[in-house]
Amino acid sequence: xxxxxxxxxxxxxxxxxxxxxxxxxxxxxxxxxxxxxxxxxxxxxxxxxxxxxxxxxxxxxxxxxxxxxxxxxxxxxxxxxxxxxxxxxxxxxxxxxxxxxxxxxxxxxxxxxxxxxxxxxxxxxxxxxxxxxxxxxxxxxxxxxxxxxxxxxxxxxxxxxxxxxxxxxxxxxxxxxxxxxxxxxxxxxxxxxxxxxxxxxxxxxxxxxxxxxxxxxxxxxxxxxxxxxxxxxxxxxxxxxxxxxxxxxxxxxxxxxxxxxxxxxxxxxxxxxxxxxxxxxxxxxxxxxxxxxxxxxx
Numbered sequence: 001x002x003x004x005x006x007x008x009x010x011x012x013x014x015x016x017x018x019x020x021x022x023x024x025x026x027x028x029x030x031x032x033x034x035x036x037x038x039x040x041x042x043x044x045x046x047x048x049x050x051x052x053x054x055x056x057x058x059x060x061x062x063x064x065x066x067x068x069x070x071x072x073x074x075x076x077x078x079x080x081x082x083x084x085x086x087x088x089x090x091x092x093x094x095x096x097x098x099x100x101x102x103x104x105x106x107x108x109x110x111x112x113x114x115x116x117x118x119x120x121x122x123x124x125x126x127x128x129x130x131x132x133x134x135x136x137x138x139x140x141x142x143x144x145x146x147x148x149x150x151x152x153x154x155x156x157x158x159x160x161x162x163x164x165x166x167x168x169x170x171x172x173x174x175x176x177x178x179x180x181x182x183x184x185x186x187x188x189x190x191x192x193x194x195x196x197x198x199x200x201x202x203x204x205x206x207x208x209x210x211x212x213x214x215x216x217x218x219x220x221x222x223x224x225x226x227x228x229x230x231x232x233x234x235x236x237x238x239x240x241x242x243x244x245x246x247x248x249x250x251x252x253x254x255x256x257x258x259x260x261x262x263x264x265x266x267x268x269x270x271x272x273x274x275x276x277x278x279x280x281x282x283x284x285x286x287x288x289x290x291x292x293x294x295x296x297x298x
Contacts, residue, residue: 008049011041017079022060029057030128037127058128059104071124074134077172078180084172086136093167094180095121095133095147096187100161108158116150117142144199153199163191165200193296207295211293219294226291229274234295239267241292244285249287 006012008027011026015037022028026039027050037060045053053059076082079259086092097109106125113133120142122134135142145163154160165187170179187207190197193208230236239257245262246252256262268279271288278284 001181005038005040009040009044011039011044015039027053027054028060030060031057035127046168060128070122071247073133074122074124075126078177080174080177084176086102086172088171088173091137091169091171092134092176093137093169094183095135096184097131097133097165098187098191099129099131104128108160109154111159112154116146116153126137132283146202147199150261162196163200165190165205168202178284181279206294207289211290216289222287222291222294226275226277226288227295230271232295236267236271237292237295239264240271240279240288243279244289245266248280248285 017037024037025042027042027045028037028039038057040053070085072217073082074087077084088149109131110123110126114119117135118134120135122131122139124134126132144166146164150160151164155164165183167180167183170176183202186202186209187200189212190200190208192207197204239253242256243250248257250261250264254261257264272278275287275288279288
């Protein structure tokens with residue numbers, strides 16, 4: 001597609017990252033399918049061609065000078081292409097937002113952020129599907145419950161379904177861009193797994209990345225000792241997984257599975273009888289949980 005466009009627009013450039021500086025002489029569009037951006041000289045584009053490009057891609061337009069300057073500083077810093085926008089002694093965390101729709105209304109999202117967080121957050125729009133919230137470390141820190149209420153409001157008030165990743169506070173020094181790059185990769189990998197979570201953290205993302213880094217020999221042990229004996233029984237695997245994720249709380253686990261507590265006890269006992277692994281003990285539950293994550297990849 002891009003090669004074909006180059007035939008008609010010789011000035012076309014393909015960008016792999018959000019353009020931090022927009023040239024007023026160019027049209028800039030976002031391609032959500034390839035997650036790339038293209039810029040084309042306005043003088044090469046007719047009104048009809050502009051209409052076609054706008055119907056296929058999402059146009060990226062300049063924002064107000066102050067916000068654009070602040071955003072540019074942050075985006076350059078996160079790419080290790082500029083100095084820190086803040087004193088290096090200060091600490092911030094980045095909350096990454098990913099929207100199901102690829103044509104989010106920036107005005108609506110900005111309004112929602114201002115209503116929920118006031119001036120405590122710096123909002124950066126990255127693409128037509130993603131944005132960052134930058135939170136300084138102060139005496140009051142937003143909680144998981146705050147963010148849960150925020151994305152619930154986005155859905156109810158603006159019909160925008162979102163997922164978010166709550167980063168860890170770090171000093172905004174030269175090491176911060178690498179720290180954030182890791183968090184960005186973790187969030188992307190979590191989204192690609194299509195899990196039901198709406199809010200991600202290092203804690204609930206770590207197990208999946210641990211499995212990714214696990215050697216094939218170790219994975220084979222779990223397959224041989226657990227997955228093959230239970231014949232990859234998804235019902236049993238989901239049960240032990242939720243039992244672990246809910247802190248061995250039988251009542252909460254049964255409620256989330258929509259089953260009676262006696263049914264839950266039966267499934268846990270069945271898993272124990274087949275594998276010999278006691279999932280009511282932490283070490284046994286941990287091994288069973290890892291096996292359930294391996295099964296998900298299959």
